[in-house]
Amino acid sequence: MELLLAIGIGVVAAAGIYLILRPRTFQVIIGLSLLTYAVNLFIVSTGRLKLGVAPLVGEAPVTDVAAYADPVPQALVLTSIVISFSMTALFLVLLLAARGFTGTDHVDGEEGER
Amino acid sequence: MNGLAQHVIILPVLLPLIAGAAMLLLDERRRTIKTRISIGASLAIAASAVWLLAQVEDPLTPQAFVYHLADWTAPFGIVLVADRLSALMVLVTALLGAAGLTYSLSRWALLGPRFHSLYLFLLMGLCGAFLTGDLFNLYVFFEVLLASSYGLLLHASGKRRVKAGLHYVAVNLVASLFILIGVAFVYALTGTLNMADLAVRLGDLPVEQVPLLKAGAAVMGVAFLAKAGAWPLNFWLPTTYSAAAAPVAAIFAIMTKVGVYVLLRLATLMTATEGSFELFGASWLLYGGIATIVFGAFGVLSTRHLPRIAGYVTIVSSGTVLAVIGSGSEAVISAALYYLVGSTLGLGALFLLADQVTRGERLEAAAQDVGPVFSDDYETSLRNEFEGIELAEELPAGTALIAGTYLLVTVLLVGLPPISGFIAKFGILSGLLDAWIDTGPTPMAGTQTAAWFLVGLIIVSGLTTLLALIRTGIDVFWVRHEQASTMALRPSEAAAVLMLVLLAVGLSVFAGPAIGYTDATSAYLADPDVYIRAVLGGVELNPGDVAGLKELP
Structure with missing residues (x-):
């Protein structure tokens, strides 16, 4: 599973x-x-990959930490x-504004030589 | 620090957040009250920063104050830490912010909606980034300040700003992802995000994991270097800063210093524990800083457009601080901090002055701009930025004031006597030379050569900055243009520029106490135990000690 995830992250990146x-x-x-x-x-993978375990410590005394998933990466x-989603939305607005102002979708606002 | 007083630490974050959010509810036409709220908030931040500064300076109280958010014990909860370094940076931010806001009142704030709110959110992000003691929280505050800086950069709209904004936002989004990757690395290896706890746990790290941690730290370092404007990650900087509205560019002057601050903070926290562990490679800072100074020093000569020159001077200033931190002795870091404060104030003033002297040319550019973008943008008549500017015929007091402060700012940024820039550069140079004399030729000969090179480079960069600023000064003030008489300073603009210049002059007049403070700061940074003990307090936890978790309140 680790290998699959690592390859997946690598390809997407x-x-x-x-x-x-x-x-x-x-x-x-x-x-x-x-x-x-x-x-x-x-980030999720930094909490180590585990299937079917809870991230929360209940009332019962904790004997084995490895039986729980790490909650911190999930919170992170x-x-x-949320942050990157809103930043993408902001970038989208900017992208449209740049298209409107410059009339091109080139990142420099003008067509380079082909 | 007990009772209500301990909550002062969080005021620089809470005040702008509350004030900025409250102003969103007010109609855009209620300008007077918005002005009062935002100026009041920035002054209140400055006041709390002064109070914090007095507290850490007081020999009877500890040197670092810790605020546990929601009373969660460190390292489990997020902490805010006010110490000598962060209190100083918050104060500079608040003063620069107050000056920028004051300057914006006459015109810039009217050129689009929600200027005051965005400006306060930017201050909030800056103060939070300086105060936080948690790596992920640092990332969040970075995003707060970046998000509002995106909005502010686009303030008053226009083709030039949108084009510059596209590059700025893309670069910073990628840099933020780098921070995240680095933070994830650090968490995966050490299991903590608290900076003080991290510094402790680095000692326990198995040897085979050290390269991995160094890789993570390097990824994070790249992101902060990009924010600090280090070469070769700074090509966006001059374009962006010269495109931004003047009061926005003025506060942007401290944004490069956030990157520098974080590097200094993490480097000192992590190198000084366990002796041999050199995490944020100091030599990289030194060489990177040198390359940055070279780039900036040539850059200032490459253009005659004052806002762009100011952008390149920002790069020189940030490169100088980086390189000096990288060369790393206590005395030099003290001088570098003094230089950082003076040059940031000077840069703020330079961006404001650049706005004054380039009005004529932007008169034409503004004519191409489009109409209002937002439905509650009531200043359509002011959309032409320059409508209603009085054109002064003769040499009025305003022009004399601009020219006089321009001269002072030049002297300050170049490092000529008698203003603080000279004292700072003298301190840096003498510190570098002392360090060489103390150690003599050592095995680290490469670094020593670089330090010598740095001495020369600091002087040369001063010279090229002087040439560029004088050339532009002659262009602007002595050559008679057809539109030379567009300089009519308004009272609020004059007040903002004068405030920054007087602060810089004050920094020179009271150089003794100021350098005493930075000396104590660099001594404090050299001994991170104070910081670590203040944050972690009496909590003793072994890694993976779950029993300890249960007993905590």
Whole structure:
């Protein structure tokens, strides 16, 4: 499972980096989103991968910490999802404004030579 | 610090948040009350910063005050820490913010809705980033300040700002992702996000995990270097800063210093424990800083447009601080902090002055702008930024004031006597030379050569900045243009510029106490135990000690 997740994160991140380096604003925003997904998955994985265990310590005395999932990365990733989601929305507005002002979707606001 | 007094630490975060949010409810036409609220809030932050400063300076009280949010014990809850460094940075932020707000009153604040709220949210993010003692919380405050800086950069709209904003936002979004990756690395390896706890646990880290942690720290370092405007991550900076509205650019002057602050904070916390552990490679800061100064020093000569020059001077200033921190002896860090305060105030003033002298050319640019963007944008008549500016015919007092303060700011930023820039640069140079004399040629010969190079470079960068500013000064003040007479300073604008310049002059007049403070600060930074003990208090926890968890209140 670790290998699968690592390859998945790597592929998504690579696709994101490739798209960020492209000249069209739409490609950049999709690239940013992909990179965000990769980073969020990475944050979740820092809590170690576990299936079917609770992150909360109940009333019963704790004997084995390994029987629980780490709640902190789950809280962190929630925060970072919300933040990156709103930042993407803001970037989208900016992208549209730039398209309106410059008449092109090139990131520099003008067409480079082809 | 007991009772109500302990809550002062959180005021620099809470006040702008509450005031900014409350102003969102007010109609855009109620300008007077918005003005009062925002200026009042920024002055209140300054007052609480002064109070914190007095507390840490008081020999009878501890040097670091810790505020446990929601009374969760560190390292489980988030803490705010007010110590010598963070109190100083909060004070500079508040003063610069108050000056920027005052300046904006005459015109900039009217050019689009919600300016005051965004400005206060930016102050909140800055103060929070300076005060927090938790890595992830630091990321959140960074996002708060960046989100409002995106809004502020686009304030008053226009093609130039949107184009610059696109680059600025993209670069900073990627840099924020880098912070997240670094934070995740740190958490995965040490199991903590609290900076003090992290510093303790680094000692227990198994040797085979150290390279991984260094990789994570390097990723995080790249992000903070990008925020600090270090070469080669700073190509967006001059364009962005020169496109922003003047009061916004003035407060942006301290945003590069947030990156510098975080690097200094983490580097001192993590290097000084367990002796040999050099986490945020000091030599990288040194070489990166040197490259940054070179880039900035050539940059100032590459343009005659004053806002762009100010952008490049920002790069020089931030590169100088980075390189000096990287060269790392106590005396130099003290001088670097003194330099940081003086140059930040000077840069703020320079951005405001640049706004005054470039009005003529922007008169044409404004004509191309479109109509209002927001439905509650009531200042459509002011959308043309320059309508209603009085054109002064002769040499009025305003022009004389602008020219005089321009001269002072030049002297300050270049580092000529008698203003604080000179004292700071003298301190840096003599500290660098002392460090060389003390140690002599050591095995770290490469770093020593770099330190010598740095000495020369600081002087040369001063020279190129002087050339660029004088050249522009001659252009603006002595050459007779057709539109040369567009400088009519309004009272609030004059007050803001004068406030910043007087603060810089005050910093030179009271250089003794000021340097005494920064000396104590660098001595305090060299001994992170004070910080660690203040944050962690008596809580002794072994990693994975769950029994300890249960007994906590």
